[in-house]
Amino acid sequence: MMNQRQDWPTDGLESVPACPVCGSTSRALLYEELTDIVFGTAPGRWTLYRCIQCEAAYLDPRPTPSSIGLAYAHYYTHTTEDSPEGRPKSPLVRLLHGWVNDHFNARYGLTRTPASWGGRWLIPLVPFFFAKSRAKMRHLTPPLPGGGRLLDVGFGNGSFLKIASEMGWRAEGIDFDAKAVEVARARDLNVSCTSVSELAARPCNESYDVITLSHVIEHVHDPIALLHDLYRLLKPGGRLWLETPNINSLGAVRFKKYWRGLEVPRHLVLFSPSSLQTSLMNAGFKQIEQHWHGMAALSMYSESGALAHRQDTQEASRQIIPSIAAIIDEVREMMQPSRREFLTFSARK
Numbered sequence: 585m586m587n588q589r590q591d592w593p594t595d596g597l598e599s600v601p602a603c604p605v606c607g608s609t610s611r612a613l614l615y616e617e618l619t620d621i622v623f624g625t626a627p628g629r630w631t632l633y634r635c636i637q638c639e640a641a642y643l644d645p646r647p648t649p650s651s652i653g654l655a656y657a658h659y660y661t662h663t664t665e666d667s668p669e670g671r672p673k674s675p676l677v678r679l680l681h682g683w684v685n686d687h688f689n690a691r692y693g694l695t696r697t698p699a700s701w702g703g704r705w706l707i708p709l710v711p712f713f714f715a716k717s718r719a720k721m722r723h724l725t726p727p728l729p730g731g732g733r734l735l736d737v738g739f740g741n742g743s744f745l746k747i748a749s750e751m752g753w754r755a756e757g758i759d760f761d762a763k764a765v766e767v768a769r770a771r772d773l774n775v776s777c778t779s780v781s782e783l784a785a786r787p788c789n790e791s792y793d794v795i796t797l798s799h800v801i802e803h804v805h806d807p808i809a810l811l812h813d814l815y816r817l818l819k820p821g822g823r824l825w826l827e828t829p830n831i832n833s834l835g836a837v838r839f840k841k842y843w844r845g846l847e848v849p850r851h852l853v854l855f856s857p858s859s860l861q862t863s864l865m866n867a868g869f870k871q872i873e874q875h876w877h878g879m880a881a882l883s884m885y886s887e888s889g890a891l892a893h894r895q896d897t898q899e900a901s902r903q904i905i906p907s908i909a910a911i912i913d914e915v916r917e918m919m920q921p922s923r924r925e926f927l928t929f930s931a932r933k
């Protein structure tokens with residue numbers, strides 16, 4: 585493991601004089617002296633600015649595209665676990681996953697395991713569980729008869745590709761991480777090591793019915809170019825779904841430089857609700873809808889609290905009883921879309 589106080593190589597840094605979202609140069613200092621407290625593996629100390637114009641936050645300086653690989657040496661996609669972080673689950677979380685699987689099986693005709701008895705009735709009755717299960721499905725429904733083509737950008741461990749193909753989608757994934765591609769291929773998933781811009785540059789590229797990006801856009805050097813390329817890749821009427829941490833969330837305000845969503849230096853840009861909505865509109869998207877990722881405050885507060893106390897995040901995320909503040913803010917975020925931990929949006933071409 586690399587010492588986090590080591591400097592990022594100077595020739596691997598680039599300055600970011602203007603906001604990567606709206607291009608404005610007016611900004612305020614948000615936090616300085618940030619380090620990789622999440623994985624503790626990436627070198628460097630980082631400064632985060634807040635754009636006065638659009639409220640997005642961004643690193644300046646930031647790693648160059650050719651040096652950013654240094655930040656991913658021990659990243660969590662290199663696991664085949666169904667848990668995105670690849671960590672052991674508590675008994676309560678395992679039971680919840682079993683209920684969600686039973687609910688999915690009943691609702692979408694899937695055969696997911698392990699399925700716990702009663703989930704099909706219980707999940708729709710509890711708003712937090714139901715919202716969480718819809719978010720896990722990325723608010724997707726099965727394709728029309730004849731099927732449909734789905735692209736997952738930055739598929740991570742491939743668990744969503746598996747769900748989507750079980751639902752009947754012809755699901756494909758792309759990732760810049762060659763190791764993640766290798767692991768997913770071994771699981772018989774249809775994946776390739778390429779980028780959105782390479783796909784969009786090919787002829788006959790209006791080919792996808794659905795494109796999803798879960799916690800990807802904040803890792804990208806040019807998120808606006810990405811949105812334009814995604815628009816190009818969709819069929820007319822096709823649907824984009826994306827999720828990214830919300831810099832205006834209750835958790836970001838409460839935990840400040842220890843908020844789990846900052847994740848420097850892998851997160852280059854952190855959107856606010858209006859900056860993401862405006863960027864989607866400017867790229868041509870219509871019918872923009874915000875969704876609720878239930879139980880996000882519970883998990884983000886648990887992990888951010890652990891970071892704040894410089895404890896082990898894996899230990900804290902196994903807590904069965906979350907803090908009272910997390911429960912209160914979970915309810916507030918249900919009612920206040922602009923303060924949710926994650927910006928979960930869908931839109932149509």
Ligand SMILES: [Zn+2]
Nearest residue numbers: 603606635638
């Ligand atoms: Zn801006």
Ligand SMILES: [Zn+2]
Nearest residue numbers: 799800802851
């Ligand atoms: Zn991320």
